[in-house]
Amino acid sequence: MAIDFRRSWSDADLEMYRDTAARFADEVAQPNEEHSRKRGHVGHEIWRRAGELGLLCADIPDEYGGGGGDARHEFVFYEEMFKRSLSGMNVSVHSIVAHYLFNHGTAEQKRHYLPRMARGELVGAIAMTEPGAGSDLQAIRTRAEKQGGKYLINGSKTFISNGYLAGLVLVVCKTDPNERARGISILIVETKDAAGYRVGRVLDKVGMKAQDTSELFFDAVSVPEANILGGVPGQGFFQLMGDLPYERLAIAVIGMAAMEGAYQATLDYTRERKAFGKALFELQNTRFKLAEIAAQIQVGRAFTDRCVEQLVAGTLDAATASMAKLWVSETQGRVIDECLQLFGGYGYMNEYLVARMWGDARIQRIYGGTSEIMKEVIARAL
Numbered sequence: 001m002a003i004d005f006r007r008s009w010s011d012a013d014l015e016m017y018r019d020t021a022a023r024f025a026d027e028v029a030q031p032n033e034e035h036s037r038k039r040g041h042v043g044h045e046i047w048r049r050a051g052e053l054g055l056l057c058a059d060i061p062d063e064y065g066g067g068g069g070d071a072r073h074e075f076v077f078y079e080e081m082f083k084r085s086l087s088g089m090n091v092s093v094h095s096i097v098a099h100y101l102f103n104h105g106t107a108e109q110k111r112h113y114l115p116r117m118a119r120g121e122l123v124g125a126i127a128m129t130e131p132g133a134g135s136d137l138q139a140i141r142t143r144a145e146k147q148g149g150k151y152l153i154n155g156s157k158t159f160i161s162n163g164y165l166a167g168l169v170l171v172v173c174k175t176d177p178n179e180r181a182r183g184i185s186i187l188i189v190e191t192k193d194a195a196g197y198r199v200g201r202v203l204d205k206v207g208m209k210a211q212d213t214s215e216l217f218f219d220a221v222s223v224p225e226a227n228i229l230g231g232v233p234g235q236g237f238f239q240l241m242g243d244l245p246y247e248r249l250a251i252a253v254i255g256m257a258a259m260e261g262a263y264q265a266t267l268d269y270t271r272e273r274k275a276f277g278k279a280l281f282e283l284q285n286t287r288f289k290l291a292e293i294a295a296q297i298q299v300g301r302a303f304t305d306r307c308v309e310q311l312v313a314g315t316l317d318a319a320t321a322s323m324a325k326l327w328v329s330e331t332q333g334r335v336i337d338e339c340l341q342l343f344g345g346y347g348y349m350n351e352y353l354v355a356r357m358w359g360d361a362r363i364q365r366i367y368g369g370t371s372e373i374m375k376e377v378i379a380r381a382l
Helices: 012-039 044-052 071-082 091-104 107-118 236-242 244-272 284-313 318-348 353-365 371-380
Strands: 124-127 143-147 150-160 168-174 184-190 197-202 214-224
Touching (some): 071 091, 071 244, 091 124, 091 168, 091 244, 107 168, 124 150, 150 184, 168 236, 184 214, 184 236, 236 244, 244 284, 244 318, 244 353, 318 353, 318 371
Parallel strands (some): 124 168
Antiparallel strands (some): 168 184
């Protein structure tokens, strides 16, 4: 009997939605994967196609153009993409941007931006990290100086997911340089024809080769005062902290999907590949390794599913979400490394799914808060 990794939070309607997501992954994303990996981005058309199919902003209310579902709908799409190592569309970041707008934006900001994000007309990015400021967001140096009824943004950002294709960037900056947390605001920048806005390099990463992670530069970029997220300056740090459980659980969900995809690919390969006159799967070491992997996935699935249920119920706290991200991302690295080993030399070739997953997995322990930051968040709750 095959191991069943069924989600406890799923239902018949979600499985129908999963079919749509799977078809998109197989028929739209997968055929363009090689080209996307070579040029470093997936292009705008695939985002618009996802929007047409209702796969973007699935948990945003339909009054703002979203799907009217909940986080489970978002996670279904992430799973179908990442179990195939289709990481070029950073849909989770796009969704997080939509959540910032929905949870903290003014009524006008929601009406103006969310429907276009849901249609894939605007790709969302959030610009936090700077060359000299990563985990310590209070140390950012990008400034937004008020002049009359507008703000002028000056500074630079790096490691920005969706940065090359982004039509909407939430820029984390200092509106009061004399304050730390209370001096931070989030400004909404629509990038088209924005004077002084420039995209730098699409960065050459270890993994996620089709994902457009970029540098962004702001040279006196002018935005109206009305473009402060929520309409009130000094709230940016607290807005960022409020949405971290969603972001960190999304990373855990992605990690679980990647582990399941790698496990299935390895199981299939070892049943077909022959060594010493028999299938690799018939060797005890192979069987034991796969047994260990299956057990770890089942354990992770149980905990992650509970977290998903808590998120939907509105009871997921920061420490528990951090536990999910920490455990899953660390386990993902070990599991996919074991899978690669079972492929032998072929596992090191990028034409194989497991090699791509191995490269993609490494960032999971860094973005969205490093493993060390996760431990600190958990320790504060002890």
